[in-house]
Amino acid sequence: MNALLQVRNLSRHYGQRIGCQDVDFDLRPGELLCIVGESGSGKSTLLNTVAAQLEPTAGTVRYRQRDGRWLDIGALSEADRRRLAREEWGFVTQNPRDGLRLNVSAGANVAERLMALGMRDYGRLRDIAKGWLERVEIDPSRIDDAPTGFSGGMQQRLQIARTLVTQPRLVFMDEPTAGLDVSVQARILDLLRRLVNELGLAAVMVTHDLAVARLLAARTMVMQGGRVVETGLTDQILDDPQHPYTQLLVSSVLTT
Amino acid sequence: MTPSYNFAFLDENTKRMLRRALLKAVAIPGYQVPFGSREMPLPYGWGTGGIQVTAALLGPDDVLKVIDQGADDTTNAVNIRRFFSRVAGVATTERTSEASVIQTRHRIPETSLREDQILVFQVPEPEPLRTLEPREAETRTLHALADYGLMHVKLYEDIAQYGHIATSYDYPVLVDGRFLTSPSPIPKFDNPKLDHSPALMLFGAGREKRLYAIPPYTKVESLAFDDHPFEIQQWEETCALCGSGKSYLDEVVVDDQGTRMFVCSDTDYCGQRQAEMPS
Numbered sequence: 001m002n003a004l005l006q007v008r009n010l011s012r013h014y015g016q017r018i019g020c021q022d023v024d025f026d027l028r029p030g031e032l033l034c035i036v037g038e039s040g041s042g043k044s045t046l047l048n049t050v051a052a053q054l055e056p057t058a059g060t061v062r063y064r065q066r067d068g069r070w071l072d073i074g075a076l077s078e079a080d081r082r083r084l085a086r087e088e089w090g091f092v093t094q095n096p097r098d099g100l101r102l103n104v105s106a107g108a109n110v111a112e113r114l115m116a117l118g119m120r121d122y123g124r125l126r127d128i129a130k131g132w133l134e135r136v137e138i139d140p141s142r143i144d145d146a147p148t149g150f151s152g153g154m155q156q157r158l159q160i161a162r163t164l165v166t167q168p169r170l171v172f173m174d175e176p177t178a179g180l181d182v183s184v185q186a187r188i189l190d191l192l193r194r195l196v197n198e199l200g201l202a203a204v205m206v207t208h209d210l211a212v213a214r215l216l217a218a219r220t221m222v223m224q225g226g227r228v229v230e231t232g233l234t235d236q237i238l239d240d241p242q243h244p245y246t247q248l249l250v251s252s253v254l255t256t
Numbered sequence: 257m258t259p260s261y262n263f264a265f266l267d268e269n270t271k272r273m274l275r276r277a278l279l280k281a282v283a284i285p286g287y288q289v290p291f292g293s294r295e296m297p298l299p300y301g302w303g304t305g306g307i308q309v310t311a312a313l314l315g316p317d318d319v320l321k322v323i324d325q326g327a328d329d330t331t332n333a334v335n336i337r338r339f340f341s342r343v344a345g346v347a348t349t350e351r352t353s354e355a356s357v358i359q360t361r362h363r364i365p366e367t368s369l370r371e372d373q374i375l376v377f378q379v380p381e382p383e384p385l386r387t388l389e390p391r392e393a394e395t396r397t398l399h400a401l402a403d404y405g406l407m408h409v410k411l412y413e414d415i416a417q418y419g420h421i422a423t424s425y426d427y428p429v430l431v432d433g434r435f436l437t438s439p440s441p442i443p444k445f446d447n448p449k450l451d452h453s454p455a456l457m458l459f460g461a462g463r464e465k466r467l468y469a470i471p472p473y474t475k476v477e478s479l480a481f482d483d484h485p486f487e488i489q490q491w492e493e494t495c496a497l498c499g500s501g502k503s504y505l506d507e508v509v510v511d512d513q514g515t516r517m518f519v520c521s522d523t524d525y526c527g528q529r530q531a532e533m534p535s
Contacts, residue, residue, distance in 0.1 A: 079401045101388075101409070108412045115412065116405025122415055122481040144416045 002064065004029045004170060004202050005050070010059035012042075012049045018226040019045035023059070025221060025231065029169070032196055032203045034217035034234065036210060036249070042226035043206040044174055050204065051091055051172040052081050063088075066169065086116055090163035090171040094178055096155035099162070100147050106133065106158055107143040113166045132161040136191060153184035157191065164195060173205040177212060189215055210253050214238055222246045264311040264344040270294055274312035274467075278458060281469035286431030287399075288382050293465040303336060304462025306359045306378035313357055313374060313458075314340065319347045321355035326363040326504065326521035333361075350524050362425070364446040366503045366525040369455035371472060377440040379461040382468060384428045384438040404436045407479055415484055424489065430477045431470055439476075445488045445504045450476040493518040498529035 005027040012019040020042035027033055035043045048054040050061055052073050061073040066088065076084070085091070093099040100109055110129040111119075119125055130140040136157040138150075147155055156176060163171060176192070177185040193216055196203060207213060213220045213234050220234040222243065230243040241247045262268065270292075277291040296304040314320065320340055324332040328350040336359060337348045349355050352367040359376040369375060385395045388406050398406065407428050414422045427444035431437045439450055440459055450457065450470055457470040470476060480486040494501040496517040503525055505518040520526035 078397070082401060082403065104388075104409055104413050105416055107416055108409050111412060112405065112409050115408040116403065118405075120408070120480075120482045122412065122483050125412065126416075 002029075003027060004031075004064050005204075006060075006062040006070075007050055008060050008062075010046070010049060010061060011057045012045050012054055013057045018042070019054075020049065020223070020226045023228055025228075027170070027202050027204060029202050030200045031219065032201075032205065032217045034213035034220045035204065035206045035223060036208060036213050036220060037223035038208060038249075041223040043208075043223055045226070046223070047172055047174055047204060047206045051089065052076075052085070053091075063170070086113060087166065088169050090166075090168040092156075092159055092163050092171065092173040092176045094175040096147075096152070096159040099159040100155060102146070102148050104146070105144045106138070106147055106150070109147060109158060109162045110165050113162065117166060128165065132165050133158075135195070136161040137187070151184075153180050153188065156180065156188055160188075160191070160195070164199065164201075167199060169202060171201050171203045173203060175207055176205070177207070177209070185212075192216060210238060210249060222249065261343045263316075264314045264340065265297075266294065266308065266311045270308075271312045274308055277467045278309065278312065278469065281458070281467045282456070282471050284435070285471055285474050286435030286437040286468060288466040288468045290465055291467050293462045296462065297339075298335070300463040301380060302332060303359070303361060303378040305460030305464075305467075306361070306376050306462075307336060307339070307460075308462060309376045309458050309460035309467065310336075310340065310357060310359045311344075313376070314344050314346055316344075316346065318356045319349050319354055321349050321352060321358045321524075322360070323358065323363060323365065323522075323524075324361045325506075326365075327523045329523060351528075352524050362441050362443075363504070363521060364442055364449045366500075366520070366522045369449075369453060371454045373455040375453075375455050375457045377442075377457065377459045379438065379440040379459045379466075380463075381426075382438055382459065382461040382464050382466040384426075384436055399435060402434060404430070407436055408481070411479060411481065411484075415481070421480065421484055421486075427486075428479050430479060432474050433477070435468075436479075437468060437470070437476075443489060443504055444478065444486075447476070447478045447486070448488065452476075491518060495520045495526060495529075498526045498533070500526070500529055 003026040007025050010023045011021050023046055037043050049056050063071045063073055107129040110132050111125040114125055130143055133140045138154055138157055147158055177188050217234045220237050221228050222230040224245045230246045238250055241250045273292055277289045281289045296307055322333045322337040324330040340346055341348050352365040357374050361378045383395055385406055388410055389395050411421050425443050426438055426441045427447055429437050429439050452473050454472055456472050459468045478486040491505050497519050500520055503520045503522055506521045508517055508519055510517055
């Protein structure tokens with residue numbers, strides 16, 4: 001199958017310091033790729049560089065559009081990049097308060113991307129927003145409440161609804177379940193797994209939690225010190241880690 | 257006229273700078289042009305932007321009218337009018353039809369304007385997206401890309417909270433199909449008067465250091481939803497003084513018992529109608 005996203009020799013440096021170095025990967029439609037590693041290993045830098053939120057120091061990111069044309073993300077104009085981010089991509093941040101607009105209601109948060117795409121029918125916007133709140137297990141009667149009054153888990157689910165409402169083809173997620181307690185994490189992971197299957201999304205997800213990778217991802221990439229040290233099928237990596245660092249990661253997971 | 261001041265208070269170089277910025281503003285309808293706003297002898301928020309624009313426009317033969325909330329006799333209007341009669345020696349008037357330059361705060365006169373008139377607005381916040389997006393660099397990018405979905409978020413919130421678009425003043429408009437623009441805090445009742453107006457409309461924000469313009473006969477569209485179209489205010493009452501049913505009415509409390517009356521906010525319009533009434 002044709003790839004959706006092609007990353008080649010991607011590096012991002014902060015002055016002399018390495019953020020990430022010489023990363024290559026392909027992502028196919030409908031595939032969920034997890035990037036794991038300890039903090040400071042360059043996971044988020046890589047994600048942000050791929051999602052065109054940071055300028056790469058070297059390397060290319062190419063994306064295949066709905067119409068089959070390949071785009072070189074680094075060569076796109078700001079306007080095209082924003083259009084892409086709005087119409088075909090989504091980004092879910094670790095802290096929902098960064099991804100949400102806190103001073104407007106939950107409904108407006110969900111409908112914002114649709115309005116940016118030019119939808120001007122209030123009744124329809126509202127119906128879609130309600131539908132999405134239901135899909136992410138938020139009571140639709142809270143559509144007019146401010147997200148500041150939501151719990152952390154609800155805020156994260158709201159952010160997921162807000163991102164997926166335009167049916168993006170590719171979603172970037174930066175530790176979407178970190179900072180939530182375990183039961184809430186499980187619900188959100190369940191929800192994500194369901195939505196990814198339903199919508200046929202491709203996704204790149206950063207996490208430090210190997211259990212998350214096992215639950216969601218077909219493929220996993222392990223990073224250390226800005227470099228990819230091991231990549232392959234998730235089960236293979238977790239059951240038969242080759243690289244010493246991966247072995248350390250796998251063996252340090254608490255088991256009950 | 258006080259001889260120790262340059263004509264119209266500002267020095268000639270400053271006026272030239274303002275005129276260049278105004279020409280650019282007229283050339284790109286609705287675009288906010290930065291300019292070097294000067295200290296004026298009144299506080300920010302009292303009309304420093306409008307005064308600078310007026311000073312750059314005035315010639316010795318101009319006739320100036322200044323209104324504040326539609327009235328010619330309020331503190332702000334009286335003082336700005338007196339200021340220009342002292343530092344420029346220009347004639348002033350309260351008659352809309354006699355004025356060549358009208359500086360205004362919060363209203364557009366009820367009397368239709370003509371091609372040979374210029375309306376100058378005092379603007380506190382030129383950026384219509386500011387309450388939603390505090391970053392200036394970001395709002396400029398949004399303007400550059402004509403990415404205005406955000407403005408509808410505000411209108412959406414209005415309907416969600418109040419059941420209708422409750423924004424009643426400073427109602428956002430799209431100028432010439434391109435730039436999202438704040439019409440300054442005029443009531444939305446006045447928005448239709450912006451559309452294809454024969455008079456040139458200039459906007460000055462002194463504190464924010466921005467000028468913008470709506471040239472004559474430019475399309476000005478008030479934003480709305482398909483199923484919640486733009487509407488202006490309506491009253492069941494008519495003006496208690498002149499009986500007008502077509503003007504913007506102020507509700508005035510007239511005694512301690514809470515008795516109210518509705519009167520035209522445009523004092524010149526109301527006064528002329530009263531003068532024409534058979535006594």
